[in-house]
Amino acid sequence: MSIFPDILKQEAKTKMLLIILDGLGGLPSKDGRTELETANTPNMDRLAKQFETGMSIPVEIGITPGSGPGHLGVFGYDPTNYPIGRGILEALGIDVDVDNKTVTARCNFCNIDSNGIITDRRAGRIPTEENMRLVKILNEQIKSINNKTVEFYSGIEHRFVFVIRDIETNADVNDTDPQDINIKPLKAISQNDSSNDVAGIINKAANLIGNVLKDEKRANYALFRGISKLPNIETMKERFGIRSVCIATYPMYKGLSKLVGMNIVDGGKTIEDEIDALEKHFDNYDYFFFHVKKTDSYGEDGDFDKKVGVIEQFDALLPKIEALNFDVFAITGDHSTPAIMKTHSFHPVPLLIKHPYPRRNPVNDFSETECLKGSLGTIYAKHIINLMLAGAGRLKKYGA
Amino acid sequence: MSIFPDILKQEAKTKMLLIILDGLGGLPSKDGRTELETANTPNMDRLAKQFETGMSIPVEIGITPGSGPGHLGVFGYDPTNYPIGRGILEALGIDVDVDNKTVTARCNFCNIDSNGIITDRRAGRIPTEENMRLVKILNEQIKSINNKTVEFYSGIEHRFVFVIRDIETNADVNDTDPQDINIKPLKAISQNDSSNDVAGIINKAANLIGNVLKDEKRANYALFRGISKLPNIETMKERFGIRSVCIATYPMYKGLSKLVGMNIVDGGKTIEDEIDALEKHFDNYDYFFFHVKKTDSYGEDGDFDKKVGVIEQFDALLPKIEALNFDVFAITGDHSTPAIMKTHSFHPVPLLIKHPYPRRNPVNDFSETECLKGSLGTIYAKHIINLMLAGAGRLKKYGA
Numbered sequence: 001m002s003i004f005p006d007i008l009k010q011e012a013k014t015k016m017l018l019i020i021l022d023g024l025g026g027l028p029s030k031d032g033r034t035e036l037e038t039a040n041t042p043n044m045d046r047l048a049k050q051f052e053t054g055m056s057i058p059v060e061i062g063i064t065p066g067s068g069p070g071h072l073g074v075f076g077y078d079p080t081n082y083p084i085g086r087g088i089l090e091a092l093g094i095d096v097d098v099d100n101k102t103v104t105a106r107c108n109f110c111n112i113d114s115n116g117i118i119t120d121r122r123a124g125r126i127p128t129e130e131n132m133r134l135v136k137i138l139n140e141q142i143k144s145i146n147n148k149t150v151e152f153y154s155g156i157e158h159r160f161v162f163v164i165r166d167i168e169t170n171a172d173v174n175d176t177d178p179q180d181i182n183i184k185p186l187k188a189i190s191q192n193d194s195s196n197d198v199a200g201i202i203n204k205a206a207n208l209i210g211n212v213l214k215d216e217k218r219a220n221y222a223l224f225r226g227i228s229k230l231p232n233i234e235t236m237k238e239r240f241g242i243r244s245v246c247i248a249t250y251p252m253y254k255g256l257s258k259l260v261g262m263n264i265v266d267g268g269k270t271i272e273d274e275i276d277a278l279e280k281h282f283d284n285y286d287y288f289f290f291h292v293k294k295t296d297s298y299g300e301d302g303d304f305d306k307k308v309g310v311i312e313q314f315d316a317l318l319p320k321i322e323a324l325n326f327d328v329f330a331i332t333g334d335h336s337t338p339a340i341m342k343t344h345s346f347h348p349v350p351l352l353i354k355h356p357y358p359r360r361n362p363v364n365d366f367s368e369t370e371c372l373k374g375s376l377g378t379i380y381a382k383h384i385i386n387l388m389l390a391g392a393g394r395l396k397k398y399g400a
Numbered sequence: 401m402s403i404f405p406d407i408l409k410q411e412a413k414t415k416m417l418l419i420i421l422d423g424l425g426g427l428p429s430k431d432g433r434t435e436l437e438t439a440n441t442p443n444m445d446r447l448a449k450q451f452e453t454g455m456s457i458p459v460e461i462g463i464t465p466g467s468g469p470g471h472l473g474v475f476g477y478d479p480t481n482y483p484i485g486r487g488i489l490e491a492l493g494i495d496v497d498v499d500n501k502t503v504t505a506r507c508n509f510c511n512i513d514s515n516g517i518i519t520d521r522r523a524g525r526i527p528t529e530e531n532m533r534l535v536k537i538l539n540e541q542i543k544s545i546n547n548k549t550v551e552f553y554s555g556i557e558h559r560f561v562f563v564i565r566d567i568e569t570n571a572d573v574n575d576t577d578p579q580d581i582n583i584k585p586l587k588a589i590s591q592n593d594s595s596n597d598v599a600g601i602i603n604k605a606a607n608l609i610g611n612v613l614k615d616e617k618r619a620n621y622a623l624f625r626g627i628s629k630l631p632n633i634e635t636m637k638e639r640f641g642i643r644s645v646c647i648a649t650y651p652m653y654k655g656l657s658k659l660v661g662m663n664i665v666d667g668g669k670t671i672e673d674e675i676d677a678l679e680k681h682f683d684n685y686d687y688f689f690f691h692v693k694k695t696d697s698y699g700e701d702g703d704f705d706k707k708v709g710v711i712e713q714f715d716a717l718l719p720k721i722e723a724l725n726f727d728v729f730a731i732t733g734d735h736s737t738p739a740i741m742k743t744h745s746f747h748p749v750p751l752l753i754k755h756p757y758p759r760r761n762p763v764n765d766f767s768e769t770e771c772l773k774g775s776l777g778t779i780y781a782k783h784i785i786n787l788m789l790a791g792a793g794r795l796k797k798y799g800a
Contacts, residue, residue, distance in 0.1 A: 028760050059798055061779055062786025063404050066799035079799065080404075089800045226800075338757070344797060346790040347759060348777075369760050369775075378777040 004398065005076060005389055006234075009241035014392035016242070017278075017288045017321070017329035018074060018384075021314060022067075022253075023296030025336025025349040025368060029304050035295075035339060036350060037367040038304075039311040043318040044331065044352060048366035051358045054376025055348040055368075056384060058335045064346045070334030071256045075289070076240065076385030077233065084259070085171075085228020091161045092255020096153050098230060103164040103171045103198055105227045109134060109219035110158070110185075112210075118181045122158040123219035130218055135160055141212050145201045162224065164201055170194040170229070173202060177223035185223055202227060235261025236287065240389060243284070247277045248291035257289055267291070271313060275320050282324055287388075290321075299337030307339050328355045328391040330384055331366075348378060355391025404798065405476060405789055406634075409641035414792035416642070417678075417688045417721070417729035418474060418784075421714060422467075422653075423696030423737025425749040425768060429704050435695075435739060436750060437767045438704075439711040443718040444731065444752060448766040451758045454776025455748040455768075456784060458735045464746040470734030471656045475689070476640065476785030477633065484659070485571075485628020491561045492655020496553050498630060503564040503571045503598055505627045509534060509619035510558070510585075512610075518581045522558040523619035530618055535560055541612050545601045562624065564601055570594040570629070573602055577623035585623055602627060635661025636687065640789060643684070647677045648691035657689055667691070671713060675720050682724060687788075690721075699737030707739050728755045728791040730784055731766075748778060755791025 026034035058065045059079050068089050069079030087104035098104060109131065111120040126134075131154045138152040149165040172191035178184075185206065190199035202224055213220045236244040238261070246257030247267040254264045265281050267274045271292060278288060292314055298307040321329070336347040350371040363370040372378075376387070389395045426434035458465045459479050468489050469479030487504035498504060509531065511520040526534075531554045538552040549565040572591035578584075585606065590599035602624055613620045636644040638661070646657030647667040654664045665681050667674045671692055678688060692714055698707040721729070736747040750771040763770040772778075776787070789795045 027757055032760060034760070055777070060404055060786065061783040062788075062790040062795065063408070064790065064795065064797045066797050069799040084799055086800050341757060345757065346787075346795075347757070369762055372762070372773070372775060372777070 005240050005385060005395065008396045008398055009389075010394050010396045011241065012393045014286070014327040014394065015282070015288075016286060016388050016392050017290060017326040018388070019290045019292070019321075019329060019331045020071070020074060021292045021295045021311065021331065021333050023299045023335060023337025023344065024333025025338070025345070025347050026299070026307070027338035027340050027345070027347070029340065034368050035299070035304060035307045036311055037369065039308045039315065041311060041315040041366060043315045044366040045364075047354055048352055048363050048370065048374075049361060051352065051354040052361050052376050053350065053352045053363055053366060053371045053374030055371050055374070055378040056332050056351040056381045057348050057378060058381045062346050064344050065335045066344065067252060067334060068256060070381075071253065072260070073381030074332065074334060074384055075236065075260050076382060077260065078382050082231045082233050084231055086226025087161065087228040088230055089252070090155065090159070090226070091153070091163065092258070093252040094153055094155055094161060095251035095255070096161055096163060098163075100230050100232070101166050101168060103167045103227065103229055105162040105202070105224040107160050107162050107225065108158050108177065108223045109160065110221050110223050111219060112185070112221045116184050118178070118183060118185060121177065121181060121223060125157045126218050128154065128156055131155070131157065131160060134213065134216065134219060138209060138212060142205070142208050145204045145208070146197070148201060150201070150205065158219070160222075162205060164198065167198060167229070169197050171198045171227050173199045173227045175223070175225040175227070176202065176206060177225045185221070188224065188227070198227065230259065233259055237261055240385065241394070242286040244287040244289065245281060245285040246289045246291070247274045248289070248293070249274065250291070250293050253291045253293070262289060271317055275317060278321065278324065295333070296337045299339050300342055302339050302342040304339035326354075328353070328388050330388055332381075332384065351376060351379070351384065353384070353387055353391065355387070357391060405640050405785060405795065408796045408798060410794050410796045411641065412793045414686070414727040414794065415682070415688075416686060416788050416792050417690060417726040418788070419690045419692070419721075419729065419731045420471070420474060421692045421695045421711065421731065421733050423699045423735060423744065424733025425736025425738070425745070425747050426699070426707070427738035427740050427745070427747070429740060434768050435699070435704060435707045436711055437769065439708045439715065441711060441715040441766060443715045444766040445764075447754055448752055448763050448770065448774075449761060451752065451754040452761050452776045453750065453752045453763055453766060453771045453774030455771050455774070455778040456732050456751040456781045457748050457778060458781045462746050464744050465735045466744065467652060467734060468656060471653065472660070473781030474732065474734060474784055475636065475660050476782060477660065478782050482631045482633050484631055486626025487561065487628040488630055489652070490555065490559070490626070491553070491563065492658070493652040494553055494555055494561060495651035495655070496561055496563060498563075500630050500632075501566050501568060503567045503627065503629055505562040505602070505624040507560050507562050507625065508558050508577065508623045509560065510621050510623050511619060512585070512621040516584050518578070518583060518585060521577065521581060521623060525557045526618050528554065528556055531555070531557065531560060534613065534616065534619060538609060538612060542605070542608050545604050545608070546597070548601060550601070550605065558619070562605060564598065567598060567629070569597050571598045571627050573599045573627045575623070575625040575627070576602065576606060577625045585621070588624065588627070598627065630659065633659055637661055640785065641794070642686040644687040644689065645681055645685040646689045646691070647674050647681075648689070648693070649674065650691070650693050653691045653693070662689060671717055675717060678721065678724065695733070696737045699739050700742055702739050702742040704739035726754075728753070728788050730788055732781075732784065751776060751779070751784065753784070753787055753791065755787070757791065
């Protein structure tokens with residue numbers, strides 16, 4: 001069904017805004033109320049009664065999504081059709097520039113003994129500073145393999161990203177990380193003929209890294225995981241006929257937006273900065289993706305009160321966004337991150353859509369419990385775009 | 401989408417319990433309340449408020465499922481992908497041992513005249529005792545056909561099961577029952593080359609049965625229907641990574657459980673016996689399927705009060721089950737069997753899931769009407785397993 005927007009797209013001058021409060025959905029704390037139910041949110045409560053609400057299933061019932069699938073869904077793509085490799089996601093997360101000829105791998109610095117046996121898969125979680133020193137050495141000493149440019153980028157602690165440029169072929173290659181110690185790293189094996197080049201480069205890279213690091217004390221080898229290229233995804237322009245832009249503060253979400261062809265503009269560091277960016281670029285786009293990160297961060301920290309605080313902060317700023325008079329806007333999350341779980345969860349996410357033709361919505365506020373009764377019902381995240389486009393007059397009638 | 405549990409399965413030590421009150425869903429009687437709403441169920445009502453409820457669509461909206469599809473759904477398999485032949489279902493129902501080389505057919509004793517024309521498709525619904533006498537004769541006189549062992553098993557009245565052993569090929573063969581009288585039985589015709597052997601055996605069997613029974617007064621021929629082998633289904637171990645066991649009192653449900661690779665243990669004759677079995681085998685499995693039959697039986701009988709009674713009997717025993725401290729349990733039905741309809745129906749079925757991370761559930765009790773408002777919403781039965789596995793910590797996050 002998510003094919004529909006493709007064949008029905010219709011031009012209009014309308015403006016649409018998707019606001020993701022990352023990890024918005026929560027679970028009841030001791031007093032029986034979730035983060036969103038605890039937060040004082042007069043503006044979202046007013047909009048919930050005036051417009052429409054429901055619940056969004058990010059990917060599938062009972063399935064906990066990562067950030068990649070969670071966002072692809074609300075962007076209007078079935079996340080199960082576009083798996084995103086871990087190498088790509090890690091690269092996007094640390095702001096590595098990737099294009100469709102870039103191969104990425106999420107790597108670990110590790111320790112091997114004199115027989116090549118893994119003794120620590122994470123090299124004792126070396127400090128990030130040590131990681132940066134080693135990556136600098138690797139970048140100086142290994143600049144190309146089999147005539148392809150290669151690059152190393154530091155992540156946190158033992159993690160780094162390995163990049164191969166200018167690969168026209170595929171990257172279907174297994175991890176060299178055996179996920180265990182006291183055995184040797186695996187050899188990279190191509191899963192099809194068109195991945196032979198990448199497998200060859202990965203195996204050479206592993207040897208070269210071992211040579212360069214052989215006298216290092218804290219990490220002397222590397223394991224490769226999630227070797228991958230960008231998934232092949234239609235842009236939002238192609239799929240929905242809209243000019244889209246990402247306003248976010250964290251590289252990961254800018255990277256995910258690039259996957260679907262969004263433009264990226266500077267979102268600054270705070271929600272206020274992001275609203276400034278929204279105002280500044282209002283005339284240039286049809287669809288604005290506005291990402292609020294800290295709801296998820298505090299959820300992951302298990303900090304119920306601070307997650308409540310971010311929700312309240314956003315709600316207080318909402319009138320500034322309303323003043324821009326978007327024809328349609330949606331407020332939801334890419335998944336739930338209940339503070340009591342300290343992690344992403346499988347629960348559906350509250351959803352609010354303001355559009356010009358709302359049904360009467362028999363709810364009292366914007367919350368997990370009230371959204372259950374909302375006029376939109378419980379829908380899959382991938383269908384949110386349909387409602388946004390419909391409200392924005394950007395979908396033709398299907399059939400005569 | 402139901403592919404998810406396959407690729408996300410994760411090991412855990414948790415225990416899960418699926419309780420099927422067969423045919424649980426009902427319809428209002430004269431006073432406007434269903435069987436479940438009439439029953440006094442303090443324990444399920446308490447659990448409904450404390451944990452999560454919703455409605456389960458067994459197969460598809462408006463579709464009335466048989467026992468086979470109804471159970472495959474709650475076991476986590478899309479029933480439309482695994483059609484179960486009537487021969488197989490009948491064989492499972494009378495406890496015939498079948499494996500993946502067994503061909504089964506559900507047969508009718510019938511009457512034909514001297515020209516081979518059918519005069520009664522059910523031989524006047526001969527008594528079961530007569531059926532057993534005839535089946536004994538057939539087993540004595542027809543032991544193999546084309547070098548394959550064949551067997552006959554009595555069912556109720558005119559019904560029996562015909563079994564062919566050791567068939568490696570397929571069984572795509574039409575019914576010989578023309579579903580009408582005053583015409584000849586149909587010839588069995590194979591629908592593809594790999595079913596030629598079975599078609600040949602069926603045609604010979606029909607002739608042999610006719611010869612053996614030619615002087616019998618009450619039934620002198622047989623019609624073959626639902627010629628089938630076991631569907632090829634992944635086991636629950638393969639699909640979800642769990643050790644599963646069936647605790648049931650009726651052969652049909654043990655047979656259906658075998659289809660998905662469950663172990664079968666002795667469930668005794670009563671719900672109390674089944675609880676004993678649950679306690680006895682608690683340590684040996686991850687997933688327990690607990691089947692209560694009589695809700696359906698009394699529904700089929702049109703006995704509203706007795707169906708209410710079974711629900712109350714189960715509810716009173718529920719604390720014994722709760723005392724086992726399953727990490728996750730679900731209570732639902734495989735379909736509705738409203739007493740006023742005296743048959744399976746297409747209505748969704750109340751669903752209750754106890755798991756460690758419940759949303760607040762704004763309901764007053766466990767009933768058709770209240771479950772409509774439940775925090776789980778209305779979902780397909782095949783997704784119940786996702787929620788059970790998620791609550792049991794047995795599903796990895798999808799994507800990073």
